[in-house]
Structure formats: structure tokens, C-alpha cells
Amino acid sequence: MYAILIASFASIATFFALFLSETSNWGWAVFFAVIGFIASMSIVGFVIRKKVNRIMSDIQFDIQTEQKRLSRKVEQFRNKPYGDPHLLQKQLMDEQKNMLRKALVMTEGLDRFVNWIPLFRRQINTTRLQFLYQLGDFKKVDALLPKCLIIDPMTASLKIARQFANQASLDDIKKSFDAARRRARYDQGLVLYSLMAWIYVQNQKIDEAIAVLELAKKNNHVDDEGPGSTIKRNLDALRNNRIKQFNNSGLGDQWYVLQLEQPKIRYERQTRPPRYGRF
Numbered sequence: 001m002y003a004i005l006i007a008s009f010a011s012i013a014t015f016f017a018l019f020l021s022e023t024s025n026w027g028w029a030v031f032f033a034v035i036g037f038i039a040s041m042s043i044v045g046f047v048i049r050k051k052v053n054r055i056m057s058d059i060q061f062d063i064q065t066e067q068k069r070l071s072r073k074v075e076q077f078r079n080k081p082y083g084d085p086h087l088l089q090k091q092l093m094d095e096q097k098n099m100l101r102k103a104l105v106m107t108e109g110l111d112r113f114v115n116w117i118p119l120f121r122r123q124i125n126t127t128r129l130q131f132l133y134q135l136g137d138f139k140k141v142d143a144l145l146p147k148c149l150i151i152d153p154m155t156a157s158l159k160i161a162r163q164f165a166n167q168a169s170l171d172d173i174k175k176s177f178d179a180a181r182r183r184a185r186y187d188q189g190l191v192l193y194s195l196m197a198w199i200y201v202q203n204q205k206i207d208e209a210i211a212v213l214e215l216a217k218k219n220n221h222v223d224d225e226g227p228g229s230t231i232k233r234n235l236d237a238l239r240n241n242r243i244k245q246f247n248n249s250g251l252g253d254q255w256y257v258l259q260l261e262q263p264k265i266r267y268e269r270q271t272r273p274p275r276y277g278r279f
Contacts, residue, residue, distance in 0.1 A: 044116070045117070048113055048116045048117055049117075051113065052110060052113055052117075052120075055106070055109045055110055056110075058106065059103050059106045059107065062099070062102065062103065062106070063099060063103055066095070066096075066099040067099075070092055070095060070096065073088075073092070074092070096134075097134075097135055100131045100134050100135050101131075101135065103131055104128060104131045104132070104135075107124060107127055107128055107131075110124050110127075111124065119149065121147070122147060122148055122149045123149060125144050125147045125148045125149075126148040126149050126150075126155060128144065129141060129144050129145065129148050129155070129158065130155070130158070132144065133158055133257070133259075134257060136259065138162065138165070141158075141162060142162060142166065145158075145159055145162060150176075150179075150180070151183060152184075152188075153180055153181075153183075153184045153188050153189045153191065153192040154191065154192075154254070156176065156177075156179075156180030156183075156184075156192060157180075157191050157192050157195050157258060158258065159176055160173055160176050160177060160180070160192075160195055160196070160199070161195065161258040161259070161260055163176060164199050164202075164260070165260070170199075170200075170203060170205070173196075173199060174196075177192065177196045180192055181193070181215075181219070184219070186219060186220070186221075187219075187220045187221045188220075189216070189219060189220060190216070190220055190227050190228060190230070190231065190251060190254075191251055191254045191255060191258075193212055193213065193215065193216030193219075193220070193231065194213075194216070194230060194231065194234070194248045194251055194255065195248075195255075195258065195260075196209075196212045197209040197212045197213050197216070197234065197246075198246070198248055198260070200212065201238075201243065201246050206238055206243065209238055209246075210235065210238050210239060213231055213234055213235040213238070214235065216231045217231060217232070217235065227250060227251050227252070227254070229250060230247075230248060230249075230250035230251050233245075233247075233250070234246050234247065234248070248261070249261075249263065
């Protein structure tokens with residue numbers, strides 16, 4: 001890594017400059033060499049992070065701008081319905097995919113920093129993974145997954161969803177789930193727990209699904225409203241043997257982005273706009 005090399009060179013130069021000039025004894029020379037290494041790493045890191053953050057901010061700005069435009073389009077349709085709502089849904093999906101493809105291209109500007117920041121290649125891959133997943137390019141997603149940083153619950157959920165789609169064993173899926181839930185902070189794993197419960201239900205493992213949802217109640221804020229209500233409602237359904245009522249739709253886009261199920265679109269007199277996933 002270039003940053004480490006530069007910092008090491010600065011550290012060595014500081015040591016010999018102080019020791020050979022007899023300005024300091026070897027102990028103080030070593031001390032200031034360490035300080036020089038830390039200072040150099042901090043300076044280089046600050047400069048690189050500033051450039052990286054600028055690119056990431058540009059990507060996020062473009063995505064948010066496009067999302068606002070699509071939201072306005074939906075709002076216009078809601079206020080003044082026109083044309084075929086299914087055709088509008090297709091147009092929205094196509095425009096969203098174009099937005100994601102553009103964002104994917106913009107991530108190429110990050111490649112030049114790979115040799116400057118440790119593990120930065122994996123960080124870039126994780127960002128690209130999210131775009132590719134939403135584009136439905138699962139061949140590239142599966143190839144990229146082993147090269148990503150699976151840290152946050154949402155990325156872990158993407159991995160587990162692909163394991164399920166690729167017919168991985170329940171033992172392997174559970175290992176991924178357990179590793180992810182241990183890293184998840186309180187109230188950050190609703191989708192993760194709901195996904196694992198859903199997978200158990202698909203495999204007729206109802207007792208295991210109940211156990212996962214009970215664990216979700218312990219580690220997340222669950223009430224009668226909001227996304228947390230999905231955990232409570234599904235737990236009640238399974239406990240009362242109402243398996244068909246198990247439904248993760250209450251999680252909204254966070255659930256549908258996994259592309260394991262499609263949202264059920266309802267129109268009243270063909271005037272309601274279609275729902276679509278957001279990044």
C-alpha cells in the first residue's frame with residue numbers, strides 16, 4: 001500500500017535524521033520515528049479520504065436527484081392519473097436501472113485509490129455489489145460476493161438471499177446468519193431476522209422460524225407500528241399456526257430489494273401509481 005510505504009519512509013528518515021545527527025539518542029529517535037509514521041499515515045489518509053468522499057458524494061447526489069425526479073413522476077400520476085399504470089411501472093423500472101448503471105460506472109473513479117487504502121478494493125466491491133444486485137445481474141453478484149466486506153446487516157442479507165437462491169444448505173445459510181447477527185447492533189437487523197425466518201418457513205421449519213423471530217424481538221425495537229410490527233405480526237401468525245399469513249411486506253423496499261418476492265401492486269380504479277424499489 002502506497003500510504004504505508006510513504007509513512008514507513010518518513011519514519012525511517014526521521015529516525016536516521018535524529019540519530020545520526022546526534023540530536024537525540026536512539027530511544028527518542030525511535031519515539032519520534034513512530035510519531036512520524038502515525039502523522040504521515042494520518043495526513044495521507046486524510047487527503048485520500050477527502051478525494052474518495054467527493055466521488056461518493058457525487059454518486060449519492062446523482063442517485064438522490066434521480067430518485068426525487070422519479071418520485072415527482074409518481075406523485076404527478078397520483079394526482080392526475082393518465083395512461084396505463086403498468087406501462088408507467090415499467091418506465092420507472094427502466095429509468096431506475098439506468099440510474100444504477102450510471103452509478104456503477106461512476107464507481108470506476110474509485111479504482112485509482114485501491115493501492116492507497118487497505119481493504120479499499122473490498123469496499124468498492126461492496127458498493128458495486130449493491131448496484132449489481134438491484135440491476136438483477138446475479139451472475140456478477142455471485143462472482144463478486146467473496147470479494148466484498150460483509151459487515152452490515154443489509155449486505156449480509158444480500159449474501160444470504162443469494163445463498164437461498166443458489167440452493168445452499170440450511171446449515172451454510174445459518175452460519176452466515178449467525179455471523180451477521182453477532183455483528184449487528186441493536187435495532188439494525190429487522191431484515192436479517194425476517195429473511196432467516198422466511199427461509200425457515202419456505203423449508204417448513206416453523207419452530208426454527210419462531211425461534212429466530214423471538215430472537216429478533218429481543219435484539220430489535222418491536223411495537224405495533226412501523227417496520228418492527230412485521231416481526232410481531234409474523235411471530236403471532238406462526239405461533240397460532242397461520243403459516244399463510246406470514247408476510248414480510250411490512251418491511252417495504254428493504255425486503256423487496258432482496259428480490260425473493262415481488263410487491264403486490266394494487267390500483268383503485270386504475271389510478272394508483274405503481275410501487276417500485278428505491279436504492
